[in-house]
Structure formats: structure tokens, C-alpha cells
Amino acid sequence: GQQVMQIPxxxxxxxxxDFTTYCNSSTTLSNIQxxxxxxxxxxxxxxxxxxSGEVKKQKRLTFQFGxxxxxxxxxxxxxxxxxxxxxxxxxRGTDKLxxxxxxxxxxxx
Amino acid sequence: xxxxxxxxxxxxxxxxxxxxxxCDPISGHVSLYWYRQALGQxxxxxxxxxxxxxxxxxxxxxxxxxxxxxxGSISTLTIQRTEQRDSAMYRCASSLNPPTGxxxxxxxxxxxxxxxxxx
Numbered sequence: 425g426q427q428v429m430q431i432p433x434x435x436x437x438x439x440x441x442d443f444t445t446y447c448n449s450s451t452t453l454s455n456i457q458x459x460x461x462x463x464x465x466x467x468x469x470x471x472x473x474x475x476s477g478e479v480k481k482q483k484r485l486t487f488q489f490g491x492x493x494x495x496x497x498x499x500x501x502x503x504x505x506x507x508x509x510x511x512x513x514x515x516r517g518t519d520k521l522x523x524x525x526x527x528x529x530x531x532x533x
Numbered sequence: 534x535x536x537x538x539x540x541x542x543x544x545x546x547x548x549x550x551x552x553x554x555x556c557d558p559i560s561g562h563v564s565l566y567w568y569r570q571a572l573g574q575x576x577x578x579x580x581x582x583x584x585x586x587x588x589x590x591x592x593x594x595x596x597x598x599x600x601x602x603x604x605g606s607i608s609t610l611t612i613q614r615t616e617q618r619d620s621a622m623y624r625c626a627s628s629l630n631p632p633t634g635x636x637x638x639x640x641x642x643x644x645x646x647x648x649x650x651x652x
Binding site: 474512516520521523526 | 566568573574575576577578581588589592624626631638640641642643644645646
């Protein structure tokens, strides 16, 4: 079945450093979504990407969808302590979302 | 407005007992999804509904798991004869429109989940 993997599993950065998480699907996706889950919280929708090669920005966050629509990345510039949490990509093949394994980000002040 | 509401927040029960987990989606949301999330992992799809119709139950682990949404609003996930391996966070999510066609990029809104512990 469809699998979605993310790397790295964990990332510890100093506040102000950049952070990137990568998402790879075993199959071509119709679209991909990104969610953030704070410790003890629930996943919260961040953004969705639909088009091949699409790039979207939200303030310090940059999201990219690969040309082959099988991979995606999230880059955070100049991390802040408020960025702490686990970031999940979720790929849609047909109708259901398949969530990635997540990247847990810890930011040290 | 109100978000997705799940109850109970915590459920501890003995192995072999049946449990029913409730989800009240955002008002007006057509689609409702059930996920199971193990600690440190991403949500794992279980099943989903459009209105009252169960569209996909391919993620239900075995026939001890079932779900219903009889009036197209509140949904119940039932686990019969619980086993220790069923212990996990069970999350419900809803979306305004079905995840197909031009609505295939619908964001999902998650509830706070039910933490199920089987002793």
C-alpha cells in the first residue's frame, strides 16, 4: 500500500537556525497537505499543495511539492521557540490521506 | 465556533471489554474521519464517512472494530473485546466537503482525541 516517509525523525536546532523536513511517497500524489502538532495537542492544518513543482510561503515557512508529485519539503527560516512541535506531511492518492511518520522539531533558546 | 469534539478524553478499561468512542464533528461538515495515532507516529487512517455512508473502512485493523454515523453527524467508533494492542490515541477529524473531485484538497480539522488504555 501507499507509504509516506519523512526525514529526519528528530531535529534539534538553536533558535535562529533553519530547519527542513523532507517527505517522500511511494506513489504519485494528487495533492499533499502539511500539519503541525504541538506537544499534547492535535494536528493542525498548515497548507496544501496541488500542482507539480508548486512552492508556497507562509511567513518563515516555505513549502514545496516535487515535480514528480512524489515528494515535498517544509523549510523554516530562523526558527523560533514557537515552532516546536511535530510536522506531518499527508499525501492523498485517491480519497484518503496517508500521514507521514513526522519530524519532531525541538528549538533551544 | 466549536471544533471537533471527542469523548471521553480518556478511557481505561480491562481487556475483553467493549468500548465506544464518540465524535461530534464541526457543524455542517460532510466528511468525518477516524484515525489511530500511536505515540511518536503519524495518524493512521481507519475509516471515513460522507454524510451517513461509510466510504472506506480499509484501515480498520480487524472485525472487532466498527464505526457508524447513522444521522450523518455524530459518529461512534466501537471496539469489541478489547486487547492491549488496541491502546492508542484515537482521533476524529472532519472536513467541510468530501475528499474527491474538486474538493480533493480539503483540510481536515482534528479533535483532541480519546486516549484509550487497555489493562
